[in-house]
Amino acid sequence: MNFIKEKILNSKNIRTLVQVISFIAFTGLFTLTYGSLKSIYVCTIEGNFSLVTCMPQLILVSVVFLLTATLGRFFCGWMCAFGTLMDFLHFISYKITGKSIIVNYKLDQALKLLKYIVLIGSIIFIWTLGVNLFGGSNPWDVFGTYTSFGQFPEFSQYIKSNWLGVGILVIVVLGGLFIERFFCRYLCPLGAIFSILSKLRIIKIKKAENNCGKCSHCSKSCSMGININPKEVVTSGECINCFKCINACPRENLRIMLGTKHSKKIAVVIAILVVSASGIAYYAATYIDSSQATDLSKVHIAELTEQGGGTFTDGTYEGTGSGFKGTTTVSVTVKNGYIKNIETISTGDDMPYYNRAFNHVAEQIISTQNVSIDAMTGATFSSNGIMEAVANALGQEYENNNSQLERGHGGLGYGMDNGKS
Structure with a gap:
């Protein structure tokens, strides 16, 4: 029984299992969520917003954003297919080379501003002005195409007609091989939104400072490059609730803080509930879309x-x-x-x-x-x-x-x- 609890039913393995299930069941969720936000925004500024026709988008955006604001970025750390791709690439690269590029902290902080530039640029030029910068070929669309079940475009023709998106995806993949969560850290516009929203979360990582050594295992293990070691409470919006820092601490000095209580088990249960609620919203939005298509x-x-x-x-x-x-x-x-x-x-x-x-x-x-x-x-x-x-x-x-x-x-x-x- 202890073996099962320690080796199988631990947060690391449960998270990996949830990521795999989400990758299969909710592959297009990250694209759909960002696209739904764009749809609501564009309909609003064009003056043709309708509660009925925008209901699928509203459901998905409301559920995902509210859960992120209150509980943190479980979406990014546990169920985003693109985030899972980044974790997989880095895992494979590390297993083969035994090395991982650690970006200088100040440079890492500066590069993280890029995703806000991507977000603002998208809102101004693509959403508001309607400028078609990429011809609809952004990297996560290309990724979504090849991870969706069903028929696939003929490979050579797809590469030829969508060379820009494929090229960007190749760059992202190469970056993900050597820098953990490369796309999530530096380029993801949805991650920029979540980083702001999650600052209000009630789930945070707490560390007993007086029991902390000088190993910095927590900071070194962080997928998002957060400097955890000098902090008593991790408040950074970059935290994706992967809990790798907790598992890495040799002194078991880090805890998950829920208000005034500490419970790793409860946090894992909450993570699963967040994933389930987001998945239900995803399929509910898809079902309403289908119903509206039939009715209209x-x-x-x-x-x-x-x-x-x-x-x-x-x-x-x-x-x-x-x-x-x-x-x-x-x-x-x-x-x-x-x-x-x-x-x-x-x-x-x-x-x-x-x-x-x-x-x-x-x-x-x-x-x-x-x-x-x-x-x-x-x-x-x-x-x-x-x-x-x-x-x-x-x-x-x-x-x-x-x-x-x-x-x-x-x-x-x-x-x-x-x-x-």
């Missing part, structure tokens, strides 16, 4: 039918189109000459992105009775695939330019982009 595809066309018969031949037809990761198949119902309903039969695309593309495209096609409409920004490939599938079902010609576009989701549902990523 059934647009009322009574006013159109009163004007007489439409131009299409009545019936139910199936068509296919090329989306982001493979073939999309839809069913199109025509009544009284008008497109009445569009439903998805199958798709190889990521569902959170596809649902929002379908949400927009199906509504616009039925409302305008025209297949060629503006694609949904951030889901251009899925949008083009849906339009091609509808056109194919109706026997119309449609030029799908996905092969000429740089690949990448670039976020979620932010309006119309006239076919440009």
Whole structure:
């Protein structure tokens, strides 16, 4: 029993297990959370914010941000797929070389400011001004593409059409091999937000200063490069609640502080609850997206039918189109000459992105009775695939330019982009 408690049911192994499960179950969560925040922001400044249509984004952002503000960055330390990638890369590199680059503390502090510059730059240029700096090919989108289950883009074609995102990802991977949590420390815009929010957390690391030696094992073990040794309480927003410093202390001098109580077991339980709550929010948002897509595809066309018969031949037809990761198949119902309903039969695309593309495209096609409409920004490939599938079902010609576009989701549902990523 003691062996199980010490070797299996310890915080290090439990965290690793949770990371693996989260990597599989919530691969796109980090992209979806950041994209949802962007969606809310853009809809607000453009004056078309709707509580109903933005509900999935609001649920996800509210849950993740509130948990981070109150309990700390368990999102980053326990369930972010990109963070798990960084941990895995550094683990492999260390096992092979036995070395890890320790960045000078002052330089590390200065480099950590880069993620705030990335965040501010994204808000000003991409979110507010709509400048398309990366063609939708940021590194976490590329990463999400290759870690999603289902069909994958053909490798050489993907590299060619998305060279910038792949190139950035390669740089991030190389950095992660030699510097622990390289991307999380220096480049992650979501990490910048969490770093600010988590300063209010109630879970902190406390150290009995009078029982502390000069080994600095706690500081050396910190994934985020926090100088823990001289502090009695770790208040840094960079802390990701990995608890590696606690496990590294030879004197067992560090404790997890919850208010006035100390309990490592409770903290691990809270970590699992945070991961579970975030996962539920993720799937709830995806489900609502799917429901909205179904509801919005059934647009009322009574006013159109009163004007007489439409131009299409009545019936139910199936068509296919090329989306982001493979073939999309839809069913199109025509009544009284008008497109009445569009439903998805199958798709190889990521569902959170596809649902929002379908949400927009199906509504616009039925409302305008025209297949060629503006694609949904951030889901251009899925949008083009849906339009091609509808056109194919109706026997119309449609030029799908996905092969000429740089690949990448670039976020979620932010309006119309006239076919440009």
